[in-house]
Amino acid sequence: MIEYLEKHAEVQNMIGDIRKFLETWLPRFAAQDVAYLTVAIGCTGGRHRSPYIVERLAQHFRDSYDPLTVIHRELVA
Numbered sequence: 571m572i573e574y575l576e577k578h579a580e581v582q583n584m585i586g587d588i589r590k591f592l593e594t595w596l597p598r599f600a601a602q603d604v605a606y607l608t609v610a611i612g613c614t615g616g617r618h619r620s621p622y623i624v625e626r627l628a629q630h631f632r633d634s635y636d637p638l639t640v641i642h643r644e645l646v647a
Contacts, residue, residue: 575622585626592627596635 575581599607613620628640
């Protein structure tokens with residue numbers, strides 16, 4: 571599934587758009603000393619595209635924002 575999603579430009583464009591949005595706004599929230607921020611990504615099925623996008627975004631932001639917690643709703647008991 572990862573290989574399939576990586577080949578689709580629209581998925582990569584979506585990740586880029588969301589990443590750019592977060593890169594713009596996360597520092598502003600941090601400057602306001604916000605204790606936490608929830609970012610939610612969802613789609614109709616919630617088992618392929620949205621978890622992939624969340625994991626890619628987390629990979630990108632993990633070094634800059636520690637701690638960063640990822641919770642996949644469908645995997646929570």
